[in-house]
Amino acid sequence: MLVLGLDVWEKVLAHCLEGAPLEACGLLGGQAGDRAVAERCYPATNAAGSSRVYTVEPRDLLRADREEEAAGGELIGVWHSHTHTEAWPSPTDVGQAPDPGWHYVLVSLRDVEPTLRSFRIRDGNIFEESVVLE
Amino acid sequence: MVDVRLPTILRPAAGGAATIPAEGDTVGEVFADLVAKHPALRDQVLTPDGDLHRHLNVFLNDDDIRYLGKLDAKVSSADTLTLMPAVAGG
Numbered sequence: 001m002l003v004l005g006l007d008v009w010e011k012v013l014a015h016c017l018e019g020a021p022l023e024a025c026g027l028l029g030g031q032a033g034d035r036a037v038a039e040r041c042y043p044a045t046n047a048a049g050s051s052r053v054y055t056v057e058p059r060d061l062l063r064a065d066r067e068e069e070a071a072g073g074e075l076i077g078v079w080h081s082h083t084h085t086e087a088w089p090s091p092t093d094v095g096q097a098p099d100p101g102w103h104y105v106l107v108s109l110r111d112v113e114p115t116l117r118s119f120r121i122r123d124g125n126i127f128e129e130s131v132v133l134e
Numbered sequence: 135m136v137d138v139r140l141p142t143i144l145r146p147a148a149g150g151a152a153t154i155p156a157e158g159d160t161v162g163e164v165f166a167d168l169v170a171k172h173p174a175l176r177d178q179v180l181t182p183d184g185d186l187h188r189h190l191n192v193f194l195n196d197d198d199i200r201y202l203g204k205l206d207a208k209v210s211s212a213d214t215l216t217l218m219p220a221v222a223g224g
Contacts, residue, residue, distance in 0.1 A: 027221070048222070056221040058191040058198050065218065074142070078221050092224025098189070099143045099219070 002077070002103050002118045003037040003132045013114055015043040016081040016107045022046060023054040025080040027061065028103065029068035032076045036103060039073060046080075053092060054080045077103030077118075084110055087117040089126050097121035103129070136164050136209050139216045147174035161194065162205030164215060179217065191218045 004012075008028070016024045025046050030039035042064035045057035056078065068075050082090075087108035089097075097104060100122040108115045120127045138154045148154055154171065158164035165186075169176040179187055185205070186192060192199045193216040199207045209215070 025221075053224045054222060058193075058218070058220070061191065061218055061221060062193050062196070062216060065216075078223075080223060090224040096189075096220075096222050096224075098221070099141075101142065104223075 001035050001130050001132060002105070003035060003134060004116075005037075005039060006133055008038050008041045009116065009133055011041050011043065012079050012105070012107060012116070016079075016109060016114070019046065019081065020109055021083050022049060022051050023081050023083060025054040025056050025078065027056065027064040027068075027075050028077040028079060028105065029064065029071065029075050030073045032074060032101065036076050038076060038103070040068065040071060041079070042067065051083055075102075077105060079105035079107060079116075081107045081109055086110060087115045089119055089121060094121055094124055094126060105131075135211055137214045138164065138168055139214060141218050143219060144175060144178055144217060147178055148172040159208065160205065161192065161199055161202075161207045161209060161215065164209060165205065189220045189222075191220055192216070193218070 023046055026041055026043040028038040028041055030037045044060035047055040047057040065075055087106035104119045104121055106117050118129050118131045135155045138156050140148055156164045156167040158167050179190055194207055195214055
């Protein structure tokens with residue numbers, strides 16, 4: 001389960017909409033665990049500058065890691081947008097997912113109403129998890 | 135002595151440590167010392183040819199070593215090397 005603060009969700013969505021039609025991305029920070037809590041988010045530059053793939057700009061990654069450590073939490077996941085497809089991990093997402101402990105959050109802008117879903121990716125397998133907004 | 139900070143995903147290969155002190159005058163020498171101390175890290179940070187794995191970001195203090203000469207970048211004591219896996223997808 002991933003608990004997402006409403007302010008985090010608003011910030012994530014705003015960054016995704018600003019980035020469209022390119023994929024937007026960023027990091028989530030907070031408390032890890034079975035009931036992980038994303039307390040903070042760190043919008044990042046998509047260094048790939050693409051509507052089909054993303055790479056979190058390495059300096060944004062370092063900055064987020066340091067800020068999160070200073071805030072007493074840890075990076076617990078990453079989000080990115082799919083501008084023309086559903087919120088489901090692509091083969092590229094699965095192949096490049098580095099951390100089985102992370103939460104991989106997808107935001108789809110394909111439909112009028114944006115959708116957010118969260119996944120764990122382990123050994124090439126996709127496990128969807130519930131998301132609670134609070 | 136340089137502090138090498140490891141991301142969570144690499145810590146099991148280093149006995150669970152988050153930070154490992156290592157010696158060397160260049161990033162390459164520090165990596166050599168690091169993998170000598172923790173051989174299980176080798177395949178996760180270096181290619182069979184001894185280059186940095188392309189999915190690994192390495193920062194010398196605040197700077198990406200890609201812009202500092204990569205493995206030839208000079209380091210001095212009190213520097214910190216931070217390793218982070220690239221975060222990417224499609």
